[in-house]
Amino acid sequence: MSVATVWGARPDEVERRYACDDLATDQPLRLVRAVDVAAPVPTAFAWLGQLRVAPYSYDLLDNGGRRSPRTRTVRPQELVAGTTMMRIFELVCVEADEHLTLRIVEPRALRAFGPVVMTYAVRPDGPGRSRYVAVLRVGSPTGGRADAVRRELLAWGDLVMMRKQLRTLAALAGREALSGARAPR
Helix, strand or coil: CCCCCEECCCHHHHHCCCHHHHHCCCCCEEEEEEEEECCCHHHHHHHHHHHHCCCCCCHHHHCCCCCCCCCCCCCHHHCCCCCEECCCEEEEEEECCCEEEEEECCHHHHHHHCCEEEEEEEEECCCCCEEEEEEEEECCCCCCHHHHHHHHHHHHHHHHHHHHHHHHHHHHHHHHHHHCCCCCC
16 A cells, blocks of 8 residues: 555554445545544534535635635535535435545546545544544546556545645634534534
């Protein structure tokens, strides 16, 4: 395993099965990323809901230069299967305070990245703390050499983007937990 395939995840987080594993058994590439969150599970999960409105990564690249919101506006109960997330994904399934599982559906993104299904999970990690674990399953439209190169490039590109995204969401959830603020529930 290279840092491109596993970053920040503990061995038990890598070994665990996630919803995307069951939905994409034919998608061979599995990427795992994880970060600590200084907030309890409900707050951390609520921030994942913000992926409905923005990607929370490098806004210049993946949000048309608009800054991802720094206050929560999405209530977790608004997240239902079929919801568009980050403009190119569809929410496939959601378990409150546990995970969001998404699939690329936007045609240009599907052509560029191939089939991708990913789970954003929130796991408890002690009193008032949690962990974000993101797992991506990436498939191959043709399985040829070009797809192998595309998957390798995707792994490294995703590492850069997902690292920023997870750290940003963790910081915002931690800030909310520290302030004791109650945003939409």
